[in-house]
Amino acid sequence: MKRLVILGGGESGVGTAILGKKKGYDVFVSDFGKIKENYKEVLTINEIKWEEEKHTDSLILNADLVMKSPGIPEKSPMVKKLIEKRIPVISEIEFAAQYTDATMIGITGSNGKTTTTMLTYHLLKSGGLNVGLGGNIGKSFAWQVAENQFDVYVLELSSFQLDGIINYRPHIAVITNISPDHLDRYNYNYDEYISSKFRITMNQKEGDFLIYDEDDEAISGWFSKNKTKANKIPFSISKPITNGASLNDKTMKINIKEQEFTMDTNFLALEGKHNLKNAMAAASVAQLMKIRKETIRESLSNFQGVEHRLEKVLKIQNVQYINDSKATNVNASFFALDSMTVPTVWIVGGVDKGNDYAELMPLVREKVKAIVCLGVDNKKIIDAFGNVVDIMVEVDSMVDAVRTSQRIAEKGDAVLLSPACASFDLFENYEDRGRQFKQAVQNL
CATH class of the missing domain: 3.40.50.720 (NAD(P)-binding Rossmann-like Domain)
Structure with a gap:
């Protein structure tokens, strides 16, 4: 034995x-x-x-x-x-994959992977497929293989899970984007982290598919030096794409295997440029899985979004409170700040994973009126933005963070929890952090 x-x-x-x-x-x-x-x-x-x-x-x-x-x-x-x-x-993924004949869809990326995974699952389930959801999310993949009989699995895969694969081969792989994250686990070497993400395609064959962001520098950089056997299906919001997904004015267009899908982006349930990309990736999977176009359109317009990811909590005295606790790196907070349309009080901080805040500077100048630092060590944040915003406050509990934000915010403003850091200094995990935020807002 x-x-x-x-x-x-x-x-x-x-x-x-x-x-x-x-x-x-x-x-x-x-x-x-x-x-x-x-x-x-x-x-x-x-x-x-x-x-x-x-x-x-x-x-x-x-x-x-x-x-x-x-x-x-x-x-x-x-x-x-x-x-x-x-x-x-x-990894669990490697162990469990050998015991199922289900079609595998694997989704990775530094940001957007949970939303893309949930959205893909929603599209396939709405299309009537017998589909399981697992990986870095929800119920364990191995547990489901032991107890359920799904025909398709949509798995969210972290770089750590991909580091532990040998033979795992998804039929459809998705890389949403790559930006510096978890560098503390990759000897502070960005190339190691990028290679880790691309392990998702290492066992793919000619009949498989790799869907990826054509606008992403790290992804393009990898392709300039490496190859995949899979059929490449890029998506882009900045350039035309013949075989893949692109944006034509306000219309999302997807051409795969000479099948065309179009949708007016005004009807997408999720807001923001990054979510348009997530929708392109998920819809590309749905098209490969032969889901009806009408079902894809309907599902993209009624998707509820993911808890702790730009989740609107409450509006109090005309101030919108937004929970983006899932933003555990700078790139995720970039997306959050980029989608803000009103003056914003930004709650930021936690365990820094080697963050470089420089890329946030133009957005902070343009959108952020005050910063509330919620972490044990806030020095890097204060050094980065101390001269850029008028108000900077340090707090050491979520209740303080929310009350302080309420005092600073004026009618028409937003309060955004988007920490850009891990949560382990003051909270159990990002879910705990997000729930505490929501609780504190409800108690105002």
């Missing part, structure tokens, strides 16, 4: 454990932190052995195969030991 050891007892770890057990592995789950009570129950019911708050060498280094949760860096001592012993260390 082969031994499968799983590092990390979260959603992806427990899902992999269930699938591993079903496939006849001797399974052991080890988490250096605490495992949540509900996951412990699942493991115990399924008679899967586990440990928490430690990694025991003798129980791990005898593995035939290790599945590592995406949050654990390659540099961690246990992973180093496994690599030294030449024990394969893979």
Whole structure:
């Protein structure tokens, strides 16, 4: 019996454990932190052995195969030991993909991947396909492979998940865009991070498809030096595209396999240039999957959006409060600020992942009237924008951030939580940060 050891007892770890057990592995789950009570129950019911708050060498280094949760860096001592012993260390995606014949759609990118994934899922489901949603989002992919029979999977894939693939091959891959993020995990080397994203296409063959942003410098740079076997389907909002998606005045046009789809962009449910690109990517997938044009149009116009991504919370005394807690990097905050049409009080800060705020400067000058710094260490933000905005305040709780913003904001302004940073200094995760923001707004 082969031994499968799983590092990390979260959603992806427990899902992999269930699938591993079903496939006849001797399974052991080890988490250096605490495992949540509900996951412990699942493991115990399924008679899967586990440990928490430690990694025991003798129980791990005898593995035939290790599945590592995406949050654990390659540099961690246990992973180093496994690599030294030449024990394969893979991601949940790699492990689960070999046990399903479903059509795979994989979506990655620095920003927009959750929205594009949700939108693609919405389009395919509305088109009547039997489709599962997973990866970096929702219920574990492995867990679904163990318990459901989906014909198609739409997976959101982070660079960390792609680092752990060997044979995973999506039939349709999407790269929404690439901008510097998580550089702390890639030796502060942007090229390493870019290569990591492009792993999504490394196993693709001639009959597969790669949908990508033709306007993106990092993507074009990669293509100037590398090739893919997949059929390339670019999208652009700045230039005409013959085989792919483009913008003609206010009309989105998609030409794929001599099939043309058009839609007036005024009817798109999601606002902003970046969401137009997300819609192009998702609609391109839908067209490849032969969803009816009318269904695509209808679904693009009724999509509800993603929680914590430019989510309008409330309007109080004619001030709009917007939750963009999912903006954990500079590029995401760029999109948020770019879509603002009124003077904005910007709540920003958290754990800095090697951010360069320079690209935000023109937008901050144009749109931001005040900055509320919400982080343990705000020095970089203060240094970057101290001379650019009139008001700069430091706070150390979400309630303070919201109350301070309310005092500063005037009728017709907006208050935008778009942190450009990770959340781990003051919050559990970006969802917790977003929920606290919404709660504080509702309590005003």
